[in-house]
Amino acid sequence: MERHSMIIWNNIPSTSSSNMVKKSRGTQRREESLSRDQIIEASIALLDNGGESGLTFRALSERLATGAGAIYWYVDNKSDLLTAACDAVIAGTVDATSNAAALDASPKTAIRALALGMFDAIDAHPWVGAALTRAPGQLPTVRIFECIGQQVRALGVPKKAEWGAVSALLSYILGVSGQNAANAHVARELDADRTRFLNEVATMWSELDADEFPFTRSVAGRLRSHDDRGDFLTGIDLILAGIETTHGR
Template sequence: MAKNTASSPRREQSLTRERIIEESIALLDSSGESGLTFRALAERLATGAGAIYWHIANKNDLLATACAEMVTRALQATAQQASPQDSIRAVALGLFDTIDAHPWVGSALTRAPLQSPTVHILEKLGQQVRAMGVPPQRQFAVVSALLSYILGVSVQNAANAQIGRALGGDRAALLDEVAGAWEQLDAGQFPFTRDMGAQLRAHDDRADFLAGVDLILSGIVSAPL
C-alpha cells in the first residue's frame, strides 16, 4: 500500500513560527544553548525536525530569532519616561533583568554586535541621546559607550550567577568567600581591593549597574558641546 503523505503539508502549516520560537525560548531557559537542538525541539513540539526546517533555516537562525523576541519584549516593556535619561535607565534595567533571567540572550547578543536585535537596542538608545541634545558628531560615541556598558555588565552579571550556581553556593555565601579573600590581601599592594571587602558583601548588583548608567548620563550632560 502506498504511504499516505497528505498530512505532512497540513502539519507543517499548523506548526507556526511563533510556536517554534516560544518552545525554543523555553528549551533555552531550561537546558541552555547547548540543549537547543532540532531533535530536542521536535520532541517538545511533538513533530518531526523536517516540519521545523519548514520555518527555521538552522540553529543559528533559531537562536537569533529567539534572542530578537526576548529583546523586543524587553524594549516594549520600557514605556516612554518623563525624560530621555529616565527612558535610557528603563531600557538599561529592562535589558539587565532580561539577560539576568535568560543568560543565553546575552551570549547571543555579543556574537552579533552589529546585527538585529542589537540594532534595535542601538536605535532605542540613540533616539534618547538625540533628545538629550547631544551634538551629532558625539552621538555615536555616546550611544556606543552606553551600549557597551549595558550589555557588558549585564552579560557579566549573568555569567557570575551561572558560575555561582555551578559551584553549588548561593550568592551571599560566594560573596562572603570572595570578600574574605580580599580582606586577607596585602594592605600595601592592594589597599583599595582590601577595603572593598565589606562593600562587596553588601552590594546590590542591580543598583550598582544603574549607578554606572547614571555616571555615563552625568558625563553626557556635563561634557562640553
C-alpha cells in the same frame, strides 16, 4: 509475470492506502498549524532550560511534535534560530520598557528603564548575552542601539558626539549584563551560595597586604552586601552624568 503482479496488487487491503492518506493529511495539518512564533517560543524554553547545548532540532521537533523538515521551512539553521530567539526577547524588552518610559518624557528615564530591562532580561535568559555577541550588527543589537540612539539624540547631544555616547552606553549595558548572567551561571554550576561566596571573598580581601591593596581592603565589607542591579544602575547614571556634563546639559 504481469498477471502475478496484478494478483499481488489486488490482494493488498484497501484500507492500507486509506491509512496512508489519513497519515499524510494529519501530518500536513500539524505542519500547517506550526508557526515561526511557536518555533521561537519553544526554542526560548529549551534555551532557558539547557542553554545553547539544549537547543537542538531533535529536541525542538519533540517539543513541537513535528518533523525537522517543518522547522527548516521557517529557519535555516541553529544560528538563525538562536538569533531569532534572541531577537524575540530583545524586542519584548524594548517594547515593555518603551511603554513604561512613555509616562515620563525624560530621555534619561527612558535610558535607565531600557538598561534595567536589558539587565533583567539577560539575567532571566543568560544565553542572550552570548547570542548578542555572536550576531554583531544584526537585528537584536540594532533594536537596542536604535532605542538608545533616539534617547541620546533627545538629550541634545551634538551629532558628532552621538556615536560615542550611544556606543558607550550599549557596550556598558551588554557587557555588564552579560557578565552578571555569566557569574550567576557559574555559581549555579558550582552550586555556590551567593552570600557564603561573597563572605569568603570579602574575608580574603580584608586579609590582603595593606600597603599593596589599600583600597580593596577598605571596601571588603561592602562586597558582602552589595547589590548587582543597583551597582549596574549606578554605572548608567555615571555615564549619563558624563554625557550631560561634557555637552553642557
